[in-house]
Amino acid sequence: MDPRVREHAEVLVDWSARVERGDDVVLSVAEGAHDLAVAVAATLGERGANLLATYDSDEVLRAYLTSHDGGFEADPAHERGLIENADVYLRLGGGRNTSAMADLPGETRQAYSRAREGLREARMATDWVSTVHPTRSLAQQAGMAYEEYREFAYSAILRDWESLAEEMAEMKELLDEGSEVRLEKEGTDLTMSIEGRTAVNSAASVVYDSHNLPSGEVFTAPYDTEGEVFFDVPMTINGKRLQDVSLVFEDGEVVDHSAGANEDELTTILNTDEGARYLGELGIGMNRGIDRFTDNVLFDEKMGDTVHLAVGRAYDACLPEDEEGNKSAVHVDMITDVSEDSVLEVDGRVVQRNGTFRWEEGFEG
Amino acid sequence: MDPRVREHAEVLVDWSARVERGDDVVLSVAEGAHDLAVAVAATLGERGANLLATYDSDEVLRAYLTSHDGGFEADPAHERGLIENADVYLRLGGGRNTSAMADLPGETRQAYSRAREGLREARMATDWVSTVHPTRSLAQQAGMAYEEYREFAYSAILRDWESLAEEMAEMKELLDEGSEVRLEKEGTDLTMSIEGRTAVNSAASVVYDSHNLPSGEVFTAPYDTEGEVFFDVPMTINGKRLQDVSLVFEDGEVVDHSAGANEDELTTILNTDEGARYLGELGIGMNRGIDRFTDNVLFDEKMGDTVHLAVGRAYDACLPEDEEGNKSAVHVDMITDVSEDSVLEVDGRVVQRNGTFRWEEGFEG
Numbered sequence: 001m002d003p004r005v006r007e008h009a010e011v012l013v014d015w016s017a018r019v020e021r022g023d024d025v026v027l028s029v030a031e032g033a034h035d036l037a038v039a040v041a042a043t044l045g046e047r048g049a050n051l052l053a054t055y056d057s058d059e060v061l062r063a064y065l066t067s068h069d070g071g072f073e074a075d076p077a078h079e080r081g082l083i084e085n086a087d088v089y090l091r092l093g094g095g096r097n098t099s100a101m102a103d104l105p106g107e108t109r110q111a112y113s114r115a116r117e118g119l120r121e122a123r124m125a126t127d128w129v130s131t132v133h134p135t136r137s138l139a140q141q142a143g144m145a146y147e148e149y150r151e152f153a154y155s156a157i158l159r160d161w162e163s164l165a166e167e168m169a170e171m172k173e174l175l176d177e178g179s180e181v182r183l184e185k186e187g188t189d190l191t192m193s194i195e196g197r198t199a200v201n202s203a204a205s206v207v208y209d210s211h212n213l214p215s216g217e218v219f220t221a222p223y224d225t226e227g228e229v230f231f232d233v234p235m236t237i238n239g240k241r242l243q244d245v246s247l248v249f250e251d252g253e254v255v256d257h258s259a260g261a262n263e264d265e266l267t268t269i270l271n272t273d274e275g276a277r278y279l280g281e282l283g284i285g286m287n288r289g290i291d292r293f294t295d296n297v298l299f300d301e302k303m304g305d306t307v308h309l310a311v312g313r314a315y316d317a318c319l320p321e322d323e324e325g326n327k328s329a330v331h332v333d334m335i336t337d338v339s340e341d342s343v344l345e346v347d348g349r350v351v352q353r354n355g356t357f358r359w360e361e362g363f364e365g
Numbered sequence: 366m367d368p369r370v371r372e373h374a375e376v377l378v379d380w381s382a383r384v385e386r387g388d389d390v391v392l393s394v395a396e397g398a399h400d401l402a403v404a405v406a407a408t409l410g411e412r413g414a415n416l417l418a419t420y421d422s423d424e425v426l427r428a429y430l431t432s433h434d435g436g437f438e439a440d441p442a443h444e445r446g447l448i449e450n451a452d453v454y455l456r457l458g459g460g461r462n463t464s465a466m467a468d469l470p471g472e473t474r475q476a477y478s479r480a481r482e483g484l485r486e487a488r489m490a491t492d493w494v495s496t497v498h499p500t501r502s503l504a505q506q507a508g509m510a511y512e513e514y515r516e517f518a519y520s521a522i523l524r525d526w527e528s529l530a531e532e533m534a535e536m537k538e539l540l541d542e543g544s545e546v547r548l549e550k551e552g553t554d555l556t557m558s559i560e561g562r563t564a565v566n567s568a569a570s571v572v573y574d575s576h577n578l579p580s581g582e583v584f585t586a587p588y589d590t591e592g593e594v595f596f597d598v599p600m601t602i603n604g605k606r607l608q609d610v611s612l613v614f615e616d617g618e619v620v621d622h623s624a625g626a627n628e629d630e631l632t633t634i635l636n637t638d639e640g641a642r643y644l645g646e647l648g649i650g651m652n653r654g655i656d657r658f659t660d661n662v663l664f665d666e667k668m669g670d671t672v673h674l675a676v677g678r679a680y681d682a683c684l685p686e687d688e689e690g691n692k693s694a695v696h697v698d699m700i701t702d703v704s705e706d707s708v709l710e711v712d713g714r715v716v717q718r719n720g721t722f723r724w725e726e727g728f729e730g
Contacts, residue, residue: 038428045429052441055392064406067410069413077450082417082446
């Protein structure tokens with residue numbers, strides 16, 4: 001086995017999820033993630049954790065959803081019993097076909113997603129971490145050779161996370177102290193309130209309230225969003241490629257939207273529920289180890305020269321204890337390239353211009 | 366997809382497990398069983414059942430067990446929460462290498478098996494069914510070409526189960542009314558008490574207390590076993606090929622044992638716990654659709670000209686309500702060929718001679 005697979009497993013189990021002896025671990029295995037699952041199982045065995053693996057195959061799910069009449073039961077007791085008793089939930093993504101569910105009707109997907117909202121909340125109450133095994137299918141989506149893609153993925157995943165966490169602490173401080181964020185670039189003039197919200201220093205570990213591996217972003221939960229925003233980074237969502245998305249916000253709500261491709265899919269997402277038309281996340285990419293877009297949000301949204309916004313669910317870690325934040329069955333990230341002709345301000349102070357942060361060399365205030 | 370895969374899924378879900386709308390179903394998927402899992406998921410969707418798939422990969426389990434120090438936790442809460450709340454448990458066997466766990470120390474396997482006894486009991490309290498997807502690995506173990514093996518497997522699985530159930534009812538009646546079974550052939554002269562025990566007409570459906578697909582056997586739970594028995598059908602158990610096994614019983618207990626190959630593995634099994642040295646099952650194969658040994662107990666033990674005995678756990682369905690029967694963490698079936706020079710008697714009356722049942726043409730009392 002490629003030693004990087006074993007290293008990946010160790011970063012996931014030890015740095016990210018902080019698994020300890022006796023932890024009840026659910027290991028969610030995508031169709032193409034077998035090798036990583038083997039390595040993670042070995043690491044979990046070494047730590048003395050309790051392992052149960054689930055098979056999260058897109059093809060199995062598509063078959064199930066396609067033949068179901070759509071009256072999905074909320075919170076099946078068996079899955080609820082599994083998740084509620086789990087300490088740790090490790091999701092190993094990496095399928096064999098990123099379009100495996102492309103022909104599923106949006107309404108079916110939505111109905112299923114709504115029925116599973118309780119399960120999702122329960123999963124997010126565990127020490128959950130989502131990562132991805134670099135598969136040929138993901139390489140294809142990225143337009144890269146398999147070995148080239150593996151280099152790319154492991155350089156993003158196998159980082160010095162402690163040192164990156166220190167770098168990101170500065171951005172977290174700016175956001176925690178700030179009240180309003182403004183983003184300006186072509187097709188974009190957006191303001192959001194972040195007053196009272198707590199930013200997450202997303203250093204790929206549950207101890208930082210960070211649940212993605214790789215990570216390398218600082219994010220918070222904005223509200224009272226006003227203005228328009230243009231997302232120029234293409235992305236595949238639910239098997240559909242969304243491109244050149246524009247959203248217009250009034251009083252925090254999306255009141256107009258368009259997309260250069262698959263606008264229907266965007267409409268479906270925004271119509272999932274009320275919360276799907278409000279922002280749940282503002283994230284600032286700070287992982288300079290990710291050097292190109294690969295049409296995979298797990299990587300793209302962490303890239304150094306990007307800012308992303310998500311419609312839908314806000315993460316609890318960003319919210320004061322007495323506030324609910326935005327609720328939704330969806331959380332869909334959309335990314336904008338800020339490497340050129342862009343300004344990110346916090347309370348009128350420029351924090352990032354043309355991709356360069358204020359503490360970086362070459363910054364022009 | 367081969368239409369037989371879909372038919373297999375339908376027999377499993379409808380005839381075997383009797384799945385109904387709203388049932389919480391655990392679908393256990395072996396490494397090579399993906400296609401069957403897709404077909405079963407489609408069928409479960411049609412029936413409106415709730416699906417959770419587990420990934421039961423031998424390689425994942427081997428990695429976990431190999432690196433674990435052996436102090437396994439009994440009854441992890443997350444797995445317990447899953448199984449206890451499941452209505453139906455469907456096990457889709459069929460890996461990619463029947464020797465995937467061949468290098469696991471017997472003690473590790475035993476310790477793990479002991480720790481999971483509670484989970485096993487909980488699983489057996491569901492409407493569980495175990496079947497197998499015909500894989501290349503299983504074809505190889507059977508010494509058959511892939512397509513040849515698929516023909517073999519589907520002819521055993523896609524039968525007229527209702528009509529076979531009627532045939533088997535006669536054998537069940539003989540065993541239910543009988544007190545003592547005697548088996549005689551080369552190297553074998555064994556008597557067992559079956560007084561008070563109930564035979565199962567194993568017609569591959571939970572409504573018959575039958576949990577294997579294919580099935581086609583009648584079995585009961587014997588006790589007070591005396592004498593010796595020789596198992597000439599080779600079988601791979603825990604990745605090891607056992608051959609020419611002899612067991613000697615006194616007062617129900619195995620007091621002497623030998624094997625022509627891998628005797629150590631046999632010793633390990635018998636040393637699992639106290640119950641591992643007592644019989645848990647006597648089974649009479651009656652599926653004439655299975656026309657050869659393929660080194661897979663799921664098929665071999667159902668074959669028309671065979672009798673099998675299992676050391677270890679007895680099935681509750683065979684026991685009076687106030688009796689516990691034999692308890693063990695293991696249930697290991699061993700098979701003897703009764704096609705020639707053999708006699709099976711119930712209370713001194715010949716029931717099968719040289720493979721021919723008393724109600725079949727050519728029977729010589």
